Amino acid sequence: MKELQIPNGYFHLWRNYLAEQGVNGLEIKQIQPYKKQIENILDAPIAQQSSYPLFWNIIEITQKQLDKPQLIFEMAKGVKPEHFGVLGYMATRSTSFAEALSYILKFSRLVIDGDEIIPxxxxxxxxxxILSWPYIDDDFNLINELTNALMIELGRKIVPLDNFPLRRVGFAHSAQMAQFHYQKFYACEVVFDQPDYTLVMSTESLNIQIQQADPSLLQLLIQQAEEAIASKPNHENMARQLHLIIAEYLKIQQQAPKIEDIAKELHVSVRTLQRQLKDLGSSFKQILEAERMKHCEKLLAQQMSLTDIALQLGYSDQSALARAFKAHTGQTLLQMKYQLKEDKNQSL
Structure with missing residues (x-):
């Protein structure tokens, strides 16, 4: 399984839920091999991060032990700001729903972190x-479902229930339990096997005022969050992460990003991003061009016109696109269109 870091607060949430059920999670027979690791995590600061694979194991064991496929939804009912660390407190002390969302987007690495994660x-x-993030693989199904549920439940506790703006929830994976559990928890349209994970809310929701707003405390929390982000090591796999972010940008925004856009996504300066890529023997231009060509092939397969493809990928015209494609792939656009058509015919 790919390594991923999640808040220690998630482990606390698991323990607290079981305690409410009269169960000592650490005494479950199948969890005994992990007891020492879990105890160390529970003794550490709640805002620190620990291993997701370990958490996945204990949740799967607990689901089977209690015969509760809907375990994550029952756990979510007990969520508190501290389970998300400093970001949870920032969300609850923001002045508006829009401000809370801006901090969630900016400081999400304080909750879920890893080389595979795209902001x-x-x-x-x-x-x-629409809040969206891409599917990576099935290893992430549990953490996507749990974090979704926790965000929504915490939102319900800080926004008046009759104003809660959730309209639709989309999962990139298939349902992991009977669908009525999803409908009961989210109380809105829930769909599966989508291109991306999505939370859909009304634009009016951005103006909702948060009842527990505390601007003075919020400034201290922002400073703490910025220091925590700055102390995190840069991922060695920066180039791979950048490929994923640019690919997602091209798909959602349907235009080529500028380096300023991507630096903003990563919450670093343009100069810092350029320096990090140079240290890796790469550049923003090289990575952008590679992702443009991959996306070009997808658009060709969709029978989009070359003029529209050029416009969407940020080239001045069809000729500029053709030159870039030939230089990068060694094929002409017409050769690629013919190859894609042949591949499609053979698959039928």
Whole structure:
């Protein structure tokens, strides 16, 4: 399983839930091999991060032991700001829903962190605000479901229930339990096997005022969060992470990003990003061009016109796209279109 770091607060949430059920989680027979590791995590500061694979193991064991496939939804009912660390307190002390979302986007690494993780994005479609992030693989199904549920439940505790703005929840994976459990918890449309994970809310929700707002405390929390982010080591796999972010940007925004856009996503300066890539023997231009060509092939397979593809990928015209494609792949656009058509015919 890919390594991922999650808040110690998630382990505390698990222990507290079981205690409410009259169960000592550490005494469950199948959890005994992990007892010392879990005790060390529970003794450490709640805002620190620990191993996701370990958490996945104990949740799967607990689900089977209690015969509760809906365990994560029952656990979510007990969520408190401290289970998300400093970010949880920032969300509850923000002045508005829009401000809380901005901090969630900026400081998400304080909750879930790892080389495979792409920052959550927010965009608007008509009267909807959409938070989205990509599918990686099935190893992440549990953490996506749990973190989704925790965010929504914490939101319900800081926003008046009759104003709660959730309209739709989309999962990139298939349902992990009977669908009525999802419907009961989210109380809105829930869909599965989508291109990305999404939370859809009304644009009006951005103006909702948070009842527990505390601007003075919030400034101290922001400083603490910035220091925590700065203390995190840079991922050795920066180039891979950047490939994933640019690919997602091209898919969602349907235009080529500028380096300023990506630096903002990563919450670093342009100069810092350029220096980190140079140390890795790469550059933003090289990575952007590689992802443009991959996306170009996808758009060709969708029978999009070359003019529209060039516009969407940020080239001045069809000729500029053709030159870039030939230089990068050694093939012409027409050769690639023919190859894609042949591949499609053979698969039928």
């Amino acid at each position: 959550m994005q927010m965009h608007q479609e008509q009267q909807n605000i």
